Every structure is written in C-alpha cells, then in structure tokens.
Amino acid sequence: MFLLCQTMRWYGPNDPVPLSSIRQAGATGVVSALHHIENGAIWEISEIEKRKKTIESAGLTWEVVESLPVHENIKTHSGNYTELIENYKQSLINLSACGIKTVCYNFMPLLDWVRTNLVYELPSSAKALRFEPLAIAAFDIFILKRPNAIDDYDANLVAEAKYYLKKIRQKDNGEEEKKLIETILLGLPGSEEKFTLDELRNRIKRYKNIDDFGLAKNLNTFLNHIIPTAEKYGIDMAIHPDDPPFSIFGLPRIVSTYEDFKRIISNISSKHNGITYCTGSLGVRTDNDLIKMIQDFGEHIHFIHLRNITRDLKGNFYESEHLDGTVPMIEIIIQLVKLQQKRKKSLPMRPDHGHQILDDLKKETYPGYTAIGRLKGLAELRGVELAIKEILLKTSQK
Structure with a gap:
C-alpha cells in the first residue's frame, strides 16, 4: 500500500x-x-x-x-x-x-501567516502558537491605526479591544504591547523580509482598490x-x-x-x-x-x-x-x-x-x-x- x-x-x-x-x-x-x-x-x-x-x-x-x-x-x-x-x-x-x-x-x-501569541502556555507547560481576534482588533484599530479599521469590527469588540490594549500597556512597562507588535509583524520564518508598522501601513494601501x-x-x-x-x-x-x-x-x-x-x-x-x-x-x-x-x-x-x-x-x-x-x-x-x-x-x-x-x-x-x-x-x-x-x-x- x-x-x-x-x-x-x-x-x-x-x-x-x-x-x-x-x-x-x-x-x-x-x-x-x-x-x-x-x-x-x-x-x-x-x-x-x-x-x-x-x-x-x-x-x-x-x-x-x-x-x-x-x-x-x-x-x-x-x-x-x-x-x-x-x-x-x-x-x-x-x-x-x-x-x-x-x-x-x-x-x-x-503576511504569510498571522498569530498573536507565539508562546501560549498550555496546562502541560508546553508552549504553542495562538490567535486571538481581540488582540488583532486592538492592534489594527489602536496601534496600526488603519483608516476606517473600526468599521470592520463589532462595537462590543471595539470596546473590549480598547480595554485589552489599556491592560497590556500597563504590563512590564509596555513590553506586552511591544511583544504583540513583534509577533504580528513577524512575517515568514526563514525570510529576510520583516515589516515595521509604517511599512505595513504603506503596503496595505496597495490593496486599497x-x-x-x-x-x-x-x-x-x-x-x-x-x-x-x-x-x-x-x-x-x-x-x-x-x-x-x-x-x-x-x-x-x-x-x-x-x-x-x-x-x-x-x-x-x-x-x-x-x-x-x-x-x-x-x-x-x-x-x-x-x-x-x-x-x-x-x-x-x-x-x-x-x-x-x-x-x-x-x-x-x-x-x-x-x-x-x-x-x-x-x-x-x-x-x-x-x-x-x-x-x-x-x-x-x-x-x-x-x-x-x-x-x-x-x-x-x-x-x-x-x-x-x-x-x-x-x-x-x-x-x-x-x-x-x-x-x-x-x-x-x-
């Protein structure tokens, strides 16, 4: 066989x-x-x-x-x-x-793939990759500040995202927010191409139409x-x-x-x-x-x-x-x-x-x-x- x-x-x-x-x-x-x-x-x-x-x-x-x-x-x-x-x-x-x-x-x-946490800890203490829509909304609306991004999300999720961002900004002198940004902008493993926030904003504009x-x-x-x-x-x-x-x-x-x-x-x-x-x-x-x-x-x-x-x-x-x-x-x-x-x-x-x-x-x-x-x-x-x-x-x- x-x-x-x-x-x-x-x-x-x-x-x-x-x-x-x-x-x-x-x-x-x-x-x-x-x-x-x-x-x-x-x-x-x-x-x-x-x-x-x-x-x-x-x-x-x-x-x-x-x-x-x-x-x-x-x-x-x-x-x-x-x-x-x-x-x-x-x-x-x-x-x-x-x-x-x-x-x-x-x-x-x-971006070839997107996650919001690369070291999500499981009950066994093993670590896995995780995706959280709330973190994406917070990043998109309040960090990336994509034009009209708020229109793509439910009003309740927007409110939750605002609170979520406030909480992570208070953790470890902003290290949690920095880690979220680095995770989302990671791009493709093995590639030499990485993004900054400004580069991502500019490249998104190419897809406007x-x-x-x-x-x-x-x-x-x-x-x-x-x-x-x-x-x-x-x-x-x-x-x-x-x-x-x-x-x-x-x-x-x-x-x-x-x-x-x-x-x-x-x-x-x-x-x-x-x-x-x-x-x-x-x-x-x-x-x-x-x-x-x-x-x-x-x-x-x-x-x-x-x-x-x-x-x-x-x-x-x-x-x-x-x-x-x-x-x-x-x-x-x-x-x-x-x-x-x-x-x-x-x-x-x-x-x-x-x-x-x-x-x-x-x-x-x-x-x-x-x-x-x-x-x-x-x-x-x-x-x-x-x-x-x-x-x-x-x-x-x-």
Whole structure:
C-alpha cells in the first residue's frame, strides 16, 4: 500500500534544527526553499543544486519546495509583474531540471501567516502558537491605526479591544504591547523580509482598490501563465490556504473555503493546478468540511500539512496536539490513505508545526518549528497511518 512520504520543513543552513535531527526524527525527506534569494529573482540551477546536495549528503531527499514566493507586484498587478511572472516560470523550469517536481506557494497579501501569541502556555507547560481576534482588533484599530479599521469590527469588540490594549500597556512597562507588535509583524520564518508598522501601513494601501474578486482575478492570470509551464516540465503546483482563513487588516482572502478551492481548480483545468491540503489553516473555519475537501479535490492534492487546532466560540484558536483538537485527524488520515491507494501514489506530508516541549523550551527556533515537538507529531501521525493501513489491508483480504 502507498503511504505518506514523511517530511519535515528545513529552512536551510541558518535553521537551528540541523538535518541530522530531522533524519533522526524519522523523516525521509525535507521541505525547503532558497530563502536567501530575493523575492522575484530567478532561482538559478547552481543554487538549487547546492541546496539539494546539502540535503542529500545528510541522507535525505528534497521532496517539496515550500515556498517559491509570489512577488507582491504579481498579486497587485503592478510595476514589473509580467517580468516577475517570467522569472517565476524560469525558476520552475530550473527546479524541474534538478528533479524537484512539487512546489507549494500562496497568494496571501503581505503576511504569510498571522498569530498573536507565539508562546501560549498550555496546562502541560508546553508552549504553542495562538490567535486571538481581540488582540488583532486592538492592534489594527489602536496601534496600526488603519483608516476606517473600526468599521470592520463589532462595537462590543471595539470596546473590549480598547480595554485589552489599556491592560497590556500597563504590563512590564509596555513590553506586552511591544511583544504583540513583534509577533504580528513577524512575517515568514526563514525570510529576510520583516515589516515595521509604517511599512505595513504603506503596503496595505496597495490593496486599497483590490477586493476578493480583484485578487482572485490576479491569481487566475498568474495561473494561466504558470500552469502551461508546470504541465510541460512536470511540476505539481500546490497553493496553500490562507492562514488564518479570513480577512485581516481589511486585506482580501481568496484561498480560505471549499468554494475557493473549487473556483481555483475549475478555472484552470489541469492536474498540475493543485492544492496544499493544510488541516490547521482550513480547520479554523467551522464551515469547512475537511473530509469533503479530500473526497472532492483529492486528485489535486499534491502536498499535505497535518496540524490540529482547538478553537472556541469567540474565534480564538491555538495549535493543539496533532491528534487532539477540532480537526478530525483520524478520519482525515483514513481518507488520505484511501486517496493514495486510489491514485497509486505516495503524497508528501509534513507534521505542520509542533509544540515547544522538553529541551526545546530552552532553545531559539522558528515559531512552530521545534525539533522535539515536530518529532512527536510525526511519530503520532505515522503510527496512526500504519495502524489504518493494516486495518484496511486485513479488511480487503476477508
């Protein structure tokens, strides 16, 4: 039977978690990217081969590129966006020449993901990533001071946000407020690009006249150019869902729901136009049926992120144990095992994020990318998958 290809994300030579630790954790491959190359520039074959050789010398394979960033000019259709699309196509051609055939990317404006607490302490004393709408409202209205931001929030939430900010400003001489700002502006781990408040304000202005429809149109244009190249060179493109899957700071979101995936797949009819199935991102929304997504879009799932979250009625959520939370992880793995048998193909998967536990509590790593927490998640997910495989195999032999 076909089983998930077990990988972990590695941010390159500067990653505090070495390749040896990833291999010891039980992964057979890594997900990586050339973060040192400026967004929009071509990934040259020499640079790709250099990274590939480093990974393979550690006894691992480079399974997926995560990610080949889409430049903001492409998302906004501004400046030299046509030239940048051509650069993107050449990078795909070069990756194919090096034998790397799966590319994860996203079309999220400005910030690839947003959390409000990177060290949320659990009852076990482990630490996790957390998102709190109240903190976002306080930041957006009273710190970022985005024009008309107050109109995007319920009046009661605005009042609560004002009180919330007053409280954290009184803590540790304003250190709590500073920490909130740094957390939200973190950007993408591994990237050289970080924001200041003024930079974020200015970049948000670029989306003033771009709503969901406009951004979706720009994505469609991008894919119309990219997918023919992907088809010719055997590249599977896998768009990552918005994280979190709803609008933040008034910015458009177009990869958040079942209908979003349906639109993306149907607009460009190609098996190479696919998705990254991320349970942690999609599971935040109560209206996302994660099982139905596998059943309906399975042929287009090229990469898998397995992560669990626990959410509440106020919209808060934190990243919980991989097998314990809002996401029905066991049923999802059952469906993924069946999907692989149907497609006669192993799909690359990584345990998306992990808690800070044990010795990792004393170490500095990229948020969510600790060694031991991800090892624990990988071991749990692999155990569940192997058990399901054995049960399905015995059932089929009866």
